[in-house]
Amino acid sequence: MTDSPYWNPRHETMARKDVEALQVRKLRNLVEWADSQVPWQAKRLRDAGVTADQIRSLDDLQRIPIMTRDDWMQGQVEEPPFGSNVAVPRESAIRYHMTSGTTGKTPIRVLDGMKDWEWIAEMWCYGLWGFGVRPRDVLFVAFGYSTFIGFWGLHYAxxxxxxxxxxxGAMATDQRVKQIVDMGATVVASTPTYALRMAQEARALGIDLAGSSVQRLILSGEPAGSIPATKKLIQEEWGARAGDTAGMTELGTIMIYIEEVLDPESDRPVAHGEMGERVVTSFGRGFIPVMRYRTRDLVVKVPGMSCRCGRTWDLYEGGIRGRVDDMKLVRGTNVYPRAVEAIVREHPEIDEFQIHLYTAEGRRDEIEILVEIPDQEADAGGITARLEKELADAHEALRFGVKQVDLGTLPRFELKAKRLVDDRIVIGTEGERRAQV
Amino acid sequence: MTDSPYWNPRHETMARKDVEALQVRKLRNLVEWADSQVPWQAKRLRDAGVTADQIRSLDDLQRIPIMTRDDWMQGQVEEPPFGSNVAVPRESAIRYHMTSGTTGKTPIRVLDGMKDWEWIAEMWCYGLWGFGVRPRDVLFVAFGYSTFIGFWGLHYAxxxxxxxxxxxGAMATDQRVKQIVDMGATVVASTPTYALRMAQEARALGIDLAGSSVQRLILSGEPAGSIPATKKLIQEEWGARAGDTAGMTELGTIMIYIEEVLDPESDRPVAHGEMGERVVTSFGRGFIPVMRYRTRDLVVKVPGMSCRCGRTWDLYEGGIRGRVDDMKLVRGTNVYPRAVEAIVREHPEIDEFQIHLYTAEGRRDEIEILVEIPDQEADAGGITARLEKELADAHEALRFGVKQVDLGTLPRFELKAKRLVDDRIVIGTEGERRAQV
Incomplete structure (x- = not known):
């Protein structure tokens, strides 16, 4: 097995027409399952006039309603805590993952059953194997191991x-760097920001990472993994090849899908080579049917034959290119400006605010909230401390700096407010900057 | 299955003579495997005149040489980094765990293969099921998820x-407490000290843990889980039943064994009901043969029939009763005074020192090192800071306070030095104090 370039040669090199026939068959099963097990899905399908037996080609996919993250959150409001789109009793779940939501303090809540969990590990195996990871490798996972999905799938894979x-898990950066070197790790998984942080720490410790045994880096959780210049810097500092992965808590990180690329305005498919929004239908979900889920990520799909690897699967050239919405990714955590605003607005003492993203020490992305508190009697220190805590709690413990600024410092808005200022340095060209997430 | 009180009814209620026949058969296989795959074991067995085909009854166990933690560490010196007792090429390992060693900065290094890993999860299932944990339960694991073995086995189980x-994993105490409550956790795993810490945090947050959904606590890593008064306090604060587990990195936490109880001086078996040293032979190790391994833990074995649960397996009444050696357990981490001394002695500026264990805020065990530095020109601040770091690095990041004290404050010794002072409060009676680890 070690000699094949493929984890699963049959599936990875299957003729396109067979791939599509398989997709149609799986799609039909998925629609039938969702229709019979999830009343919320059944109603949507009925309203759209879709039944499983009508699914005869991939074109029929277009008739299935698109689902958004807001739909997911609305479902959680209607059927707390896990939402309207759950096909199996909670008792059968073995894992739970959450990610910061779009509207305030409530996270997106996702349950996984045994099937999901096995599937996720299997899917990561396709990716790891394709990137050259083999059983002889020593894989270090720089990750916090909580209910944030992060690299859990990679760990099991x-x-x-x-x-x-x-x-x-619970290790300081210097301990991680030392263990990577002491154990002769050959593959390291982390966010791009943290890969740079470890490289910095290694220098401080007098460790030559580029001369270490590390050959491959698996990046995830931030756009930087697909920004060529940042990737180049990371590769140079580690003396290793870096690969990016695109995951989403709702999808269980990487999974096998039908991948559509749609015009985000018209919801019509765009042609190969054109940028559009990634919309996914997953065949690996055993708990929550995911059909035509909007990722809000911008991608450019090209045919598998544009790569000489022999796989017949389509590719996303350049990875994730940007976002349709205003979500920001900060050190692996999703930040929605409107969710931050909802939390800030619970403090009536705060008159005006600004969300400020910047790059510290030339390499570490930070987020701070600048606030004006006009009432001189107010306990400004207490308010900023509480707000920091509330923001962190709603964002997987992401560190927010909350700073009081002088009255009248922040811009005021009459119509469309623009309270987010992104001063982060993107290492690379102006063209890459435009693609920044 | 949910209705049986046993995870594996066949094994748990097997007649004693069948248990023993099975043990003899497995022991014979183990000796044969160790003899054929591990030259270091083969020599020991040859020197003792033991061959697999001679193993005909459990009495033959006595002829196999006893193995100590020092043997393990010596093996690592002779065949770095994993030692002389490895039966399978490193490339087949999927996990690595370390724990603080007995002599200095070098940890005990343990590799696990797929077989070990599956076995460990299976063994924990016996324990969890017997304690009443069922598939409908929500299990929160308060644990750091690094290469410290801790609750990894429980997680997979x-x-x-x-x-x-x-x-x-990477969560602050208040976040953990909130998630336990928000998710309706029914079972929580942690060290005894941390269970008390979470209870304290819950009070600060105004959360009534005793009124929460938590029904069971799985404790490990510290003696307190078997000290009746401490266990009682934990149970009261959580309004939940607490169970203790005895694990060791070398054994992969809990596993199925032949369990011997020996007089630590004569190495002869003691009778049921008498205190002695626990010595284990494991049938679940797929990487490192563990035969007659000295745990240095003191136990009292009683026959299975002394409990009405129906299991035929012997029991350790009162769990782990104490230690044969001077090892201390501090917040789940093993601390050997001689290992601490070896690290302190690398700083020639330190003239005398003392290891001081105490209880902070009436409930949190702490360890500090008091040092005298006679040379007034020495950079005392730098020395104590470096020493703190070195001690933490050698002890799974355990926090050591290193404090300079006035010259002549610490006692001096002419012959047998006693540089460890244990002022920890043991909640309970004087009798329990004697059993303190």
Whole structure:
């Protein structure tokens, strides 16, 4: 097996027409399952006039309603806490993951059953194997191991594939760097920001990472993994090849899908080579049917034959190119300006505010909230401290700096407010900057 | 299955003579495997005149040489980094765990293969199921998820058993407490000290833990889980039943064994009901043969029939009763005074020192090192800071306070030095104090 370039040669090199026939068959099963098990899905399908037996080609996909993150959150309001789109009793779930929501303090809540969990590990194996990871590798996972999905799937895939898998949970950066070197790790998984942070720490410790045994970096959680200049910097500092992965809590990180690319305005498919919004239908979900889910990520799909690897699957050239909405990714965490605003607005003492993103020490993305508090009697210190805590709690413990600024410092808006200022340095060209998430 | 009180009714209620026949058969296989795959074991067995075909009854166990933690560490010196007792090429390992060693900065290094890993999860399932944990339970794991073995086995068992398993990796205490309550956790795993810490945090947050959905606590890593008064306090604060587990990194936490109880001086078996040292032979190790491994833990074995649960397996009445050696357990981490001394002695500026264990805020065990530095020109601040870091690095990041004290404050010794002072409060009676680890 070690000699094949593919994890699953049959599926990875299947003729396009067979791939499509398989997709149609799986789509039909998915619609039938959702229709019979989830009343909320059944109503949507009925309203759209879709039944499973009508699914005869991939074109029929277009008739299925598109689902958004707001739909998911609305479902949680209607059927708390896990929402309207759950096909199996909660008792059958073995994992739970959350990510910051779009509207305020409520997170997006996702349950996974045994099937999801096995599927996620299997899907990561496709990716790891294709990137050259083999059973002899020593894989260090720089990740916090909580209910944030992060690299959980990769962790299980590492074990499944037979790598010596080193979980770097509760460890300080210097301990992680030392363990990577001491254990002769050959593959390291982290966010791009953290890869740069570890490189900085290694220099401080007098460790030559570029001369270490690390050969591959698996990046995720931030746009930087697909920004060529940042990727180049990371690769140079580590003396290793970097690969990016695109995941979403709702999808269980990377999974096998039908991948559509739609014009975000008209919802019509765009041609190969054109930029559009990634919309996914997953066949690996055993708990929550995911059909035509809007990712809000911008991608450019090209045919598999544009790569010489022999796989027949389509590719996203350049990875994730940007966002349709105003969501920002800060050190792996989703930040929606409107969710931040909802939390800030719970403090009536705060008159005006600004969300400020910047790059510290030339490499670390930070987020701070600048606030004006006109009432001189107000306990400004207490308010900013509480707000910091509330924002962190709603964003997987992401560190927000909340700073009081002088009255009248922040701009005021009459109509469309623009309270987010993104001063982050994107290492690279102006063209890459436009693609910044 | 949910209705049986046993995870594996066949094994748990097997007649004693069948248990023993099975043990003999497995022991014979183990000796044969160790003999054929590990030259270091083969030599020991040859020197003792033991061959697999001679193993005909459990009495033959006595002829196999006893192995100590020092043997393990010596093996690592002779065949770095994983030692002389490895039966399978490193490339086949999928996990690595370390724990603080007995002599200095070098940890005990343990590799696990796929077989070990599956076995560990299966063994934890026996324990969890017997304690009443069922697939409908929501299990929160308050644990750091690094290469410290801790609750890794429990985590996998939770998934295997079908519990909704919530990993509490990189989270602050208040976030953990909130998630336990928000998610309706029914089972919580932590060290005893941390269970008390979470209870304290819950009070500060105005959360009534005793009124929460938590029904069971799985404790590990500290003696307190088997000290009746501490256990009682934890149970009261959580309004939940607490169960203790005895694990060791070398054994992969809880596993199925032949369990011997020996007089630590004569190495002869003691009778049921008498205190002695726990010595284990494991049948679940797929990487490192563990035969007659000295745990240095003191236990009292009683026959299975002394409990009405129906299991035929012997029991350790009162759990772990104390230690044969001077090892201390501080917040789940093993601390050997001689290992601390070896690290302190690398700083020749330090003239005398003392290891001081105490209880902070009436409930949190702390360790500090008091040092005298006679040379007034020495950079005392730098030395104490470096020493703190070195001690933490050698002890899974355990926090050591290093404090300079006035010259002549610490006692001096002519012959047997006693540089460890244990002022920890043991909640309970004087009798329990004697059993303190």
């Amino acid at each position: 590492g074990e499944k594939l037979g790598c010596l898998t080193l979980p770097g | 939770g998934e295997k058993l079908g519990c909704l398993t919530l990993p509490g």
